Amino acid sequence: MKTALTIAGSDSSGGAGIQADLKTFSAHGVYGMSVIVSITAQNTQKVEEVEDLSPRIIGAQLDAVFSDITVDAVKIGMVSNPEAIRVIAEKLIQYKPKFIVLDPVMVSKSGYDLLQPEAKNVLIEKLLPLATIVTPNLFEAERLINNGEITTIEGMKEAAKQIYALGPQAVLVKGGHLEGDAVDVFYDGKQFETFEEERIETKNTHGTGCTLSSAIASHLAKGEALEEAIEGAKTYIQGAIRHSLSIGHGSGPTNHFFQWFKN
Numbered sequence: 001m002k003t004a005l006t007i008a009g010s011d012s013s014g015g016a017g018i019q020a021d022l023k024t025f026s027a028h029g030v031y032g033m034s035v036i037v038s039i040t041a042q043n044t045q046k047v048e049e050v051e052d053l054s055p056r057i058i059g060a061q062l063d064a065v066f067s068d069i070t071v072d073a074v075k076i077g078m079v080s081n082p083e084a085i086r087v088i089a090e091k092l093i094q095y096k097p098k099f100i101v102l103d104p105v106m107v108s109k110s111g112y113d114l115l116q117p118e119a120k121n122v123l124i125e126k127l128l129p130l131a132t133i134v135t136p137n138l139f140e141a142e143r144l145i146n147n148g149e150i151t152t153i154e155g156m157k158e159a160a161k162q163i164y165a166l167g168p169q170a171v172l173v174k175g176g177h178l179e180g181d182a183v184d185v186f187y188d189g190k191q192f193e194t195f196e197e198e199r200i201e202t203k204n205t206h207g208t209g210c211t212l213s214s215a216i217a218s219h220l221a222k223g224e225a226l227e228e229a230i231e232g233a234k235t236y237i238q239g240a241i242r243h244s245l246s247i248g249h250g251s252g253p254t255n256h257f258f259q260w261f262k263n
């Protein structure tokens, strides 16, 4: 069986973070593993509190996994602080996993900082150059390049180009927060490609970004080429949002098992 590792934060409500990642891996038939960087007390309405694990135990988790198990793909989500980012980068350079999908998580849908503002430049310097693909949403893309607001597909293309110049092998700027259809823009230094799906009208979009990046990692772990992996992940997130769950009183989670249990 192929394997994937998520390095991310825990979401107590199970809709985003580590929990979304593991569910996504399972739904793809990939064996999931996790290195927890931070614990969030959150639900479908808001993030109440965050507590980071020490860099020492983050490093120890990475050593424990990589020293024993072949990791076919890594997904990185919430990394929270500069010290955590430094140890993650150091271990990834040491163990050299073949594929790294970096979701540069910065702020929760409810507005809580999941990446400390002073950690942004460390993420850019240490993690972006290691990424097979980085998957910012519009807000994260704006913050990565500090070049104003992105409001159009053309703007997404320009941002993708500038983020590519920071060192990842490819970029997928996600258009979930734009108006109209859900259009994501891919750039790999050679060409642009757009991945488009119809926008689904729902408030239940908690964990969409985590789900998409883990789905890409799952497809890469199974040996698919990058664009094929994105295509597969985009089809998956569309189904997971279409059958998303009205759980909780806020923004409900995506449904990872919609093939079997439709809402």
Ligand SMILES: Nc1ncnc2c1ncn2[C@@H]1O[C@H](COP(=O)(O)OP(=O)(O)OP(=O)(O)O)[C@@H](O)[C@H]1O
Residues within 6 Å of the ligand: 016, 108, 109, 136, 137, 138, 174, 175, 176, 177, 182, 183, 184, 197, 198, 199, 200, 201, 202, 205, 206, 207, 208, 209, 210, 212, 234, 237, 238, 241
């Ligand atoms: N309402 C929707 N209908 C269809 N697709 C959507 C919708 N909202 C988001 N998507 C798609 O879901 C994926 C995740 O995009 P989004 O921009 O929401 O990520 P995100 O903001 O990082 O998510 P998160 O809130 O989990 O951090 C993208 O492929 C995007 O196009």
Ligand SMILES: Cc1ncc(CO)c(N)n1
Residues within 6 Å of the ligand: 008, 009, 010, 011, 016, 017, 018, 040, 077, 078, 105, 107, 108, 109, 114, 206, 207, 208, 209, 210
């Ligand atoms: C732990 C965690 N990671 C990522 C996100 C972004 O969706 C979240 N809300 N919580």
